[in-house]
Amino acid sequence: xxxxxxxxxKSERFGWRDVPAATYKEDGEHFKGITRxxxxxERDEERALGFVTRYFEVQPGGYSSLERxxxxxxxxxxRGRGRVILGERVHEVAPFDCVYVSPGAFHQFxxxxxxxxxxxxxxxxxxxxxxxxxxxxxxxxRDPAVRDLARR
Amino acid sequence: xxxxxxxxxKSERFGWRDVPAATYKEDGEHFKGITRxxxxxERDEERALGFVTRYFEVQPGGYSSLERxxxxxxxxxxRGRGRVILGERVHEVAPFDCVYVSPGAFHQFxxxxxxxxxxxxxxxxxxxxxxxxxxxxxxxxRDPAVRDLARR
Numbered sequence: 001x002x003x004x005x006x007x008x009x010k011s012e013r014f015g016w017r018d019v020p021a022a023t024y025k026e027d028g029e030h031f032k033g034i035t036r037x038x039x040x041x042e043r044d045e046e047r048a049l050g051f052v053t054r055y056f057e058v059q060p061g062g063y064s065s066l067e068r069x070x071x072x073x074x075x076x077x078x079r080g081r082g083r084v085i086l087g088e089r090v091h092e093v094a095p096f097d098c099v100y101v102s103p104g105a106f107h108q109f110x111x112x113x114x115x116x117x118x119x120x121x122x123x124x125x126x127x128x129x130x131x132x133x134x135x136x137x138x139x140x141x142r143d144p145a146v147r148d149l150a151r152r
Numbered sequence: 153x154x155x156x157x158x159x160x161x162k163s164e165r166f167g168w169r170d171v172p173a174a175t176y177k178e179d180g181e182h183f184k185g186i187t188r189x190x191x192x193x194e195r196d197e198e199r200a201l202g203f204v205t206r207y208f209e210v211q212p213g214g215y216s217s218l219e220r221x222x223x224x225x226x227x228x229x230x231r232g233r234g235r236v237i238l239g240e241r242v243h244e245v246a247p248f249d250c251v252y253v254s255p256g257a258f259h260q261f262x263x264x265x266x267x268x269x270x271x272x273x274x275x276x277x278x279x280x281x282x283x284x285x286x287x288x289x290x291x292x293x294r295d296p297a298v299r300d301l302a303r304r
Contacts, residue, residue, distance in 0.1 A: 005254040006238045006251075006252055006257045006259075007238075007251070007252050008236070008238065008245065008250070008251050008252075009250035011229075011246065011249045011250070016248075016250065040226040040250050040252050041252075046224065046254075048223070048254070049226055049273075049275070050202040050276075051273065053226050053273060071200070074191075074193060074203070076191070076205065076228075076271060077163075078230075086159075091160045094163065096163035096166065096168075096230065097160055097162055098161040098168065098191045098192050099158075099159070099160050100157065100158055100159050100160075100161075100192050100193075100198055100201075102158040102197075102198075105158045121201075121203065121205060121273055123201070124202075
């Protein structure tokens, strides 16, 4: 009746038991101070989920890549306050705010003075992110708030 | 470049701006004290998401339906502590624990002394839930912890 693969993944202060934090190269070229935990949906026995639930944490002063792709994101902020570049605008975000990043929209998450943690759910099958060209970056940076915040 | 449909849904103490709480009949036959907010993915312009992100909140002493279906659930607890019947076992859950409910597994979420709030992400296309038959209920209730907790 009940299939074997149901499970609970226990949380421990924004870590999860048996879920390693993916370590990115610290202070990469286009991102800074960010880790990723893949929580649900990546395992083979969870492929009935058409999506993958990941948790990202950005350290104070850090940011994710400024990028876009054809797959959308469904984001729910879990901790901290920060700002997100979403297309050509900057939004403040706080716990439990939700963000829809539509196909093709450039986006970048910036932590404030404390770690910014958020769930980011994506379709299981998805395309690779692309960084902005110089022209695209200039178009984004027409908005002064975006220009001040954006890192690439 | 950026498509129009990107958006931020602002949270206000476990409510969300412009997101109505779906009200169930209070104290229904097989659930009690539960509301649902559909946060992301249900709108037509968000159909590029293959999934829908909902937030459920169960009031103290309340519970969701004991049910199963072929679509799986990806659950992340956001507030409160409670217990979940997952197949033939009972698990304690607390904030940021994740639960994978596999296809066909009976499940029921029970709040403890405070509201239990959780995200529940599902495939956009999914089947309807089914309640247990008498035989199925008896099979589940072989476990004493399930028997004590289950409501139907």
